[in-house]
Amino acid sequence: MAGTAELIIEGKSYQYPTIEGSEGEKAIDIAKLRDETGYITIDSGYKNTGATKSGITFLDGEEGILRYRGYSIEDLADKASFLEVAYLLIYGELPTTEQYAKFENDIRRHTIVNEDMRRIFNGFPVNSHPMGVMSSLISAMSGFYPDSYDDKAPDRTELHIIRLLAKFPTLATWCYKKSNGHPINYPKNSLDYCSNFLHMMFSLPVENYEVNPVISKALNKLLILHADHEQNCSTSTVRLVGSSKANLYSSISAGISALWGPLHGGANQEVIEMLDEIVADGGDVEKYVLKAKDKSSGFRLFGFGHRVYKNFDPRARIIKKAADDILETLGINDPTLEVAKKLEEVALTDEYFIARKLYPNVDFYSGIIYRALGIPTNMFTVMFALGRLPGWIAQWKEMRAAKEPIGRPRQIYTGATLREFVPIEKR
Numbered sequence: 001m002a003g004t005a006e007l008i009i010e011g012k013s014y015q016y017p018t019i020e021g022s023e024g025e026k027a028i029d030i031a032k033l034r035d036e037t038g039y040i041t042i043d044s045g046y047k048n049t050g051a052t053k054s055g056i057t058f059l060d061g062e063e064g065i066l067r068y069r070g071y072s073i074e075d076l077a078d079k080a081s082f083l084e085v086a087y088l089l090i091y092g093e094l095p096t097t098e099q100y101a102k103f104e105n106d107i108r109r110h111t112i113v114n115e116d117m118r119r120i121f122n123g124f125p126v127n128s129h130p131m132g133v134m135s136s137l138i139s140a141m142s143g144f145y146p147d148s149y150d151d152k153a154p155d156r157t158e159l160h161i162i163r164l165l166a167k168f169p170t171l172a173t174w175c176y177k178k179s180n181g182h183p184i185n186y187p188k189n190s191l192d193y194c195s196n197f198l199h200m201m202f203s204l205p206v207e208n209y210e211v212n213p214v215i216s217k218a219l220n221k222l223l224i225l226h227a228d229h230e231q232n233c234s235t236s237t238v239r240l241v242g243s244s245k246a247n248l249y250s251s252i253s254a255g256i257s258a259l260w261g262p263l264h265g266g267a268n269q270e271v272i273e274m275l276d277e278i279v280a281d282g283g284d285v286e287k288y289v290l291k292a293k294d295k296s297s298g299f300r301l302f303g304f305g306h307r308v309y310k311n312f313d314p315r316a317r318i319i320k321k322a323a324d325d326i327l328e329t330l331g332i333n334d335p336t337l338e339v340a341k342k343l344e345e346v347a348l349t350d351e352y353f354i355a356r357k358l359y360p361n362v363d364f365y366s367g368i369i370y371r372a373l374g375i376p377t378n379m380f381t382v383m384f385a386l387g388r389l390p391g392w393i394a395q396w397k398e399m400r401a402a403k404e405p406i407g408r409p410r411q412i413y414t415g416a417t418l419r420e421f422v423p424i425e426k427r
């Protein structure tokens with residue numbers, strides 16, 4: 001229900017409208033604040049700032065709830081295919097059989113990448129991080145589809161969406177193949193989305209490769225769990241870049257760069273490296289919990305803590321169970337899973353973590369599954385990006401459809417006041 005908030009500044013009263021979302025979240029609309037009072041609001045890290053109204057993803061950090069377009073993450077991860085979820089996020093409803101067949105078929109028909117992209121790709125050193133390569137390649141795609149940034153060209157957004165969903169897995173597997181010195185694979189369009197990705201990753205021209213359905217199912221689940229997460233750092237980046245009317249490829253490329261950071265998606269790589277280090281160091285988890293509590297160490301428990309979840313991360317719960325199931329089904333004994341569980345147990349009973357409401361996040365167990373699926377550590381964040389792609393696209397599309405104004409935060413200036421220029425010989 002819309003209401004009014006009263007603000008008293010310097011003894012004078014101002015009224016601002018309040019807004020309520022469909023799940024009861026409340027906000028004060030301060031758009032006119034500066035015009036009327038001369039004040040802005042300041043909120044470093046946007047801890048308390050709503051950047052938009054969105055109908056895509058709902059999350060309640062206190063209750064540990066996550067829903068895409070009203071459907072619970074638990075239901076979707078259990079019952080849907082990743083492309084169904086992608087369709088749901090981008091177009092607002094679960095697809096009918098016909099809509100799904102068309103969507104899947106459209107994606108299949110665009111899996112091949114322009115051969116000239118290979119020349120760009122070949123220029124990267126063999127040890128380049130795949131996230132940097134992916135960000136560059138996705139940005140380079142705009143050069144192959146100039147209608148994506150030509151305002152006078154017919155609107156081909158729908159085609160660019162299909163191209164991105166179709167070509168991203170192909171490009172991602174190039175990175176892996178190059179790092180191994182293996183020939184890259186062309187897509188096999190008879191396969192479903194996840195199986196095709198696994199085929200491009202792992203098949204070699206010298207032997208037959210059969211996609212293991214257990215692995216394909218696990219990948220499907222992981223991608224769904226990562227598919228959207230409302231206004232996180234990378235998604236906000238995509239929306240902000242897109243708000244300047246930058247094209248979809250450049251906006252997604254910026255999102256990939258934002259996701260790469262170790263405080264965001266890059267944490268999944270950091271987690272597995274940390275768990276490996278603990279295992280190599282004899283598995284003494286208490287020692288690492290102590291180190292994480294010691295601010296002077298500069299060490300954080302990667303995969304712990306979340307800006308919004310202050311109770312539990314529902315994705316982490318699903319992933320923890322999936323990690324157990326998958327390792328058991330594949331007959332893998334990974335000591336990092338035991339260390340991760342021990343670390344979680346110790347941290348969750350420790351006063352420091354309880355007081356700060358720090359719980360395992362989506363990245364804590366995902367790396368253990370990726371590794372069980374045969375995916376190397378430096379590709380973990382690319383897997384996150386592959387999953388997040390439909391969310392970024394949906395958020396970009398929503399922002400454009402709403403004709404949101406260009407994003408342009410303000411600041412409080414704290415630098416030098418007016419000074420007279422001093423010629424160089426007199427400084």
Ligand code: ACO
Nearest residue numbers: 262263264265267292300301302303304305306307356361
């Ligand atoms: N280990 C140890 N202490 C932590 C951790 C951690 N993982 N996370 C937060 N804290 C502490 C902070 O030092 C701070 O303590 P203080 O109040 O005594 O100063 C307090 O908890 C609050 O932390 P902030 O950094 O202020 O919380 P914020 O909401 O800004 O950060 C973040 C959230 C970035 C996720 C943080 O918890 C973190 O760095 N976690 C590790 C990296 C990680 O796993 N990132 C993935 C997040 S999920 C995702 O992006 C997909």
